[in-house]
Amino acid sequence: MTEATLSHCATHDALDTPSAADCCGAPLDIAEHACQVLANKPVNAEYRHMIVKAPAGASLAQPGQFFHLACPPGASGSTFLRRPMSVYGADPVLRTVEFLYKVQGAGTQGLATLQPGETLDALGPLGSGFSLPGGTQHLLLLARGVGLATLSPLAAYAIARGARVTAVLSARSKALVMSAERLREAGATVHIVTDEDGDSDPLQLEAHLRALHAGQPFDFLSTCGSNRLLVLLQQLGNEWGVAGQTAIEQHMGCGIGSCYACVRPFRESTGSDRLTFRRVCWDGPVFDLQETTSW
Incomplete structure (x- = not known):
């Protein structure tokens, strides 16, 4: 079920982003999906593996992309903001999306409470893979x-x-x-x-x-x-x-490039001493290996 959609490339244009032409292949639709939880099991003492049934658009997520998840209340209470979660797997035939996540804060504690048959609110797929x-x-x-x-x-x-x-x-x-x-x-x-x-x-x-x-x-x-x-x-x-690429983990607000809460410095080009500032959620989360600054 899709509650709202937004063209990825159209949003680039609206935000006057220089990377508007860099969308991979055909424009992707960002949508808010109501996904049915199929499994949500621990894989070790710290991590869990969640599989959800997803609409066709969500299951087309590419390596390196992520979803912004609305987390239910957990042991530490409720969360106001969604949590970004990288795609662990996406199958357009089975129409499933998978997440592998570490249970550590209020958001992931809430995700850990989801049982098969319950609903996960997932916004995406987001970002450039x-x-x-x-x-x-x-x-x-x-x-x-x-x-x-x-x-x-x-x-x-x-x-x-x-x-x-x-x-x-x-x-x-x-x-x-x-x-x-x-x-x-x-x-x-x-x-x-x-x-x-x-x-x-x-x-x-x-x-x-x-x-x-x-x-x-x-x-x-x-x-x-x-x-x-x-x-x-x-x-x-x-x-x-x-050459190479790296995927960056970053706290985010909106996940669609509007709030600028996930801006961080990058080298202007490989070997450059000059810095530029980019939004991890929109310009990434995958970036050129040599342009990425350490933290």
Whole structure:
């Protein structure tokens, strides 16, 4: 069920945004969807996996896009603003959308209370997702924590287009590693590094990535979920001459570019010392790897 719709590209024009022509393919309709919860189960001590039945427009969400979710009251009370949630999976045939989320604040505590058969109010799909260059041969996914949810759909997307995917998953412990089997089933080669084993340390991780690149060079890089991983991949990408993108996590107000609550600095271009300011919800949440500033 759709309660309200808004053309993504039309809103770019209305806001006089320079990236109005950058919409991926045909214009997408942003809509408020009443989605039926099919499952909402814990995957470990911190994260839950939610699957919802969604209208056709919602299930066309692309890797890197997100929905702005209206969260029911939880243990910490009610929330006034929606919560942005990256797409963990979208199936236009089954008409489902999936979310992988960490239960930590009032909003996600409320999401955790939703039971099968109940309704999730989801505004989207929102934002600009990943743009994989044509002819990409070997994609690196480097993610930690909730970043695993954001990058997982990119693996299936790349593999379907003939690319090889190597996923390096970082977590505090093996118990908190997520998406490994999902990525393997999609056809990705998976490497796991953890704090408890010590191999997620920046120096060891850098050596590991260099060895992987030496064996079969990457020609596109992607990351999400960690400032430390972002900086490392920027350094390696610059040295190797390999482009990439990163998905940014950011608190938001409206999610459609109107309130400017999610503005943050970016380099004007690769290698530039000049900064520009962009809205994560509208100009992103996926940005050029080298233009993204650390936080």
